[in-house]
Amino acid sequence: MATVTLNHISKSFGENTVLKDFNETFRDGEFITLLGPSGCGKTTMLRIIAGFEKPTGGELYIDDRLVSGGKTFVPPEKRGIGMVFQSYAVWPHMNVFDNVAYPLTIKKTARTEIQSSVERVLGIVHLSQYAGRFPNQLSGGQQQRVALARALVAAPKLLLLDEPLSNLDAKLRESMRFEIKEIQRELGITVVYVTHDQTEAMAMSDRIFLINRGVVQQCGTPQEIYNSPANQFVADFLGKVDFFKGEARDGQIVFPEMNNQKIPYNGPRTGKVEVAIRPENLFFTENGMLTGTLETQYYLGDVDDCRVRVGDRLVRVIVSGYEFKNLKNGQQISIGIRDFMVFEDNGLLEEMLQIQT
Numbered sequence: 001m002a003t004v005t006l007n008h009i010s011k012s013f014g015e016n017t018v019l020k021d022f023n024e025t026f027r028d029g030e031f032i033t034l035l036g037p038s039g040c041g042k043t044t045m046l047r048i049i050a051g052f053e054k055p056t057g058g059e060l061y062i063d064d065r066l067v068s069g070g071k072t073f074v075p076p077e078k079r080g081i082g083m084v085f086q087s088y089a090v091w092p093h094m095n096v097f098d099n100v101a102y103p104l105t106i107k108k109t110a111r112t113e114i115q116s117s118v119e120r121v122l123g124i125v126h127l128s129q130y131a132g133r134f135p136n137q138l139s140g141g142q143q144q145r146v147a148l149a150r151a152l153v154a155a156p157k158l159l160l161l162d163e164p165l166s167n168l169d170a171k172l173r174e175s176m177r178f179e180i181k182e183i184q185r186e187l188g189i190t191v192v193y194v195t196h197d198q199t200e201a202m203a204m205s206d207r208i209f210l211i212n213r214g215v216v217q218q219c220g221t222p223q224e225i226y227n228s229p230a231n232q233f234v235a236d237f238l239g240k241v242d243f244f245k246g247e248a249r250d251g252q253i254v255f256p257e258m259n260n261q262k263i264p265y266n267g268p269r270t271g272k273v274e275v276a277i278r279p280e281n282l283f284f285t286e287n288g289m290l291t292g293t294l295e296t297q298y299y300l301g302d303v304d305d306c307r308v309r310v311g312d313r314l315v316r317v318i319v320s321g322y323e324f325k326n327l328k329n330g331q332q333i334s335i336g337i338r339d340f341m342v343f344e345d346n347g348l349l350e351e352m353l354q355i356q357t
Helices: 042-050 096-106 111-124 140-152 170-187 198-204 222-227 232-237 321-326 348-356
Strands: 004-013 016-026 031-035 057-062 065-069 081-084 158-162 190-195 207-212 215-220 242-249 252-255 261-264 271-277 282-284 290-299 303-310 313-320 332-337 341-344
Touching: 004 042, 016 042, 016 057, 016 215, 031 042, 031 198, 042 057, 042 081, 042 158, 042 190, 081 140, 096 111, 096 140, 111 140, 111 170, 140 170, 170 198, 190 198, 198 222, 207 222, 207 232, 215 222, 215 232, 232 271, 232 341, 242 313, 252 271, 261 290, 282 313, 290 313, 290 321, 303 321, 303 332, 313 321
Parallel strands: 031 190, 031 207, 081 158, 158 190
Antiparallel strands: 004 016, 004 057, 057 065, 207 215, 242 252, 242 271, 252 261, 271 341, 282 332, 290 303, 290 332, 303 313
16 A cells, blocks of 8 residues: 655646646545546656656655655656556466466566465456466456456555556446456555546546646545536536526526526626536426426436427436426426536636537
């Protein structure tokens, strides 16, 4: 187990700065996720922790040991880390046992110790019965577990995972999320996980660091970031959300694009605002805050994903799948609102969302 301390880490490639003043401590036994769009700097941060990149500025400590910074640089193999990459990177000519044993074999560990260590870690990842099989005899999820076991076999203090589930199908990704999290809990190991998948981040993390253009936009628990986003970019990146331009005045917000319909508001902002509403926080009721016409429904079994025309805007409403049989396109709909978020209308949304298009 390990603590990772990042003291004002920055990284540039020529004129291009990809990380700016990353200053944080990942606590012992934490599951940390670095989340963000492609090119935001999250993989670069992971590679700096691993020792595959040197920071341009700042210092990196693993526990109390300086491993990067100034004239000090400790190579990856001496940092006490395990790493799992996006590709499985398992040796096709070795069986499962030998693949997992490889890190111990190159250290010339005693055979009896190799045997016991490999058996233990194969048990942890539920692959004991496949020890004699070769990678081409395994599913994608099983091959990824081989890679995970190989990273764990040398008992690293710190486990780094770089988008390890992106090559798996949807069902395997879901099951592997929970397996990795359970392994982390069982071993009490510190994990730094890189992904652009917000569902993975929400399901697995103790804390999420949402990064954009090399800058941490917000860090916190999944609940904190989802329910109290620091800005429009965070609100949009994590979860489903629609934004509506309005004007806050006299204890309400008026929406010009929605026939000047209003919702109550007693918050601190006045004047032009951006209102962010998550579709699961809307519901159909007899006396709602907004009124419109149901245009389309997408029945997904567990939910009914609806679009309601309110003035010039489509409002997305996600309700229970049971509602599908009671609703018809073209009918008048009244919408209630459980919760919404209000941001200053300062042009930040348009600027930041360009990154994702």
